[in-house]
Amino acid sequence: MADEQKPTRPGEYEVRRPQAKGLREALAPVAGFGVTFSSMFRPTVTEQYPRQKVPTKRRYHGRHQLNRYPDGLEKCIGCELCAWACPADAIYVEGADNADLPDGGHMSPGERYGRVYQINYLRCIFCGLCIEACPTRALTMTNEYELAGPTREGMIWEKQDLLAPLQERMLATPHPMVPGTSDTEYYRGEVSGPVAEQVEWVREHRPDDPTLPPEPTGPPPEVRRVTPTSGRSAGASARKAAR
Numbered sequence: 001m002a003d004e005q006k007p008t009r010p011g012e013y014e015v016r017r018p019q020a021k022g023l024r025e026a027l028a029p030v031a032g033f034g035v036t037f038s039s040m041f042r043p044t045v046t047e048q049y050p051r052q053k054v055p056t057k058r059r060y061h062g063r064h065q066l067n068r069y070p071d072g073l074e075k076c077i078g079c080e081l082c083a084w085a086c087p088a089d090a091i092y093v094e095g096a097d098n099a100d101l102p103d104g105g106h107m108s109p110g111e112r113y114g115r116v117y118q119i120n121y122l123r124c125i126f127c128g129l130c131i132e133a134c135p136t137r138a139l140t141m142t143n144e145y146e147l148a149g150p151t152r153e154g155m156i157w158e159k160q161d162l163l164a165p166l167q168e169r170m171l172a173t174p175h176p177m178v179p180g181t182s183d184t185e186y187y188r189g190e191v192s193g194p195v196a197e198q199v200e201w202v203r204e205h206r207p208d209d210p211t212l213p214p215e216p217t218g219p220p221p222e223v224r225r226v227t228p229t230s231g232r233s234a235g236a237s238a239r240k241a242a243r
């Protein structure tokens with residue numbers, strides 16, 4: 001029933017609430033304990049953190065990560081869209097030109113790369129707006145949540161802290177793009193790993209680079225560019241052969 005209102009003096013109203021009757025009236029003083037009593041009989045949930053870590057939900061918003069392409073080039077192009085989207089002003093980005101790197105090396109496909117990238121975890125509220133804004137899927141969020149630190153400076157994570165580690169076969173940057181490709185082929189996922197020209201470039205410029213594969217003893221392994229149609233045609237050929 002809606003509260004009744006009646007004017008008392010001009011411009012003032014008295015609110016009359018409906019009165020509880022019978023059993024409701026008798027239980028009214030202890031009604032607030034209903035939630036307490038109902039919770040007493042539920043199973044107890046006590047997480048033994050940090051001795052036992054409970055896995056987060058898969059889409060939990062944890063620490064950020066700057067991703068790479070399969071040949072090791074960085075996906076971040078230093079466009080600053082993530083910084084502009086951030087409501088807490090927690091991201092700082094400075095872009096630079098790949099053309100300014102020596103001998104045709106690249107940090108990322110295309111013209112620009114993120115030279116400076118910082119996230120201030122004293123400000124971040126883990127809303128995820130930055131990863132929504134990123135045009136290259138360079139920035140994503142992991143499930144890692146142990147981000148406390150003893151100093152304020154340490155809570156500002158730099159690019160090297162956020163970059164995804166190099167996976168097997170990836171080459172450390174800088175190095176040239178796969179010959180004959182543009183950033184479009186990279187965005188479309190048509191580059192499956194480093195090719196011989198990139199390995200040779202790194203061998204020439206950084207012979208001690210630990211990400212270099214061992215010197216080939218026989219013919220170089222075939223590294224191919226994956227095209228969206230090649231998978232389908234391979235599947236069609238296999239189906240044809242099976243008939």
Ligand code: SF4
Nearest residue numbers: 086124125127128130
């Ligand atoms: S998660 Fe939200 S607050 Fe944190 S850096 Fe991204 S946009 Fe900013």
Ligand code: SF4
Nearest residue numbers: 076077079080082134
């Ligand atoms: S992380 Fe994404 S949005 Fe942010 S600067 Fe790099 S490419 Fe741009």
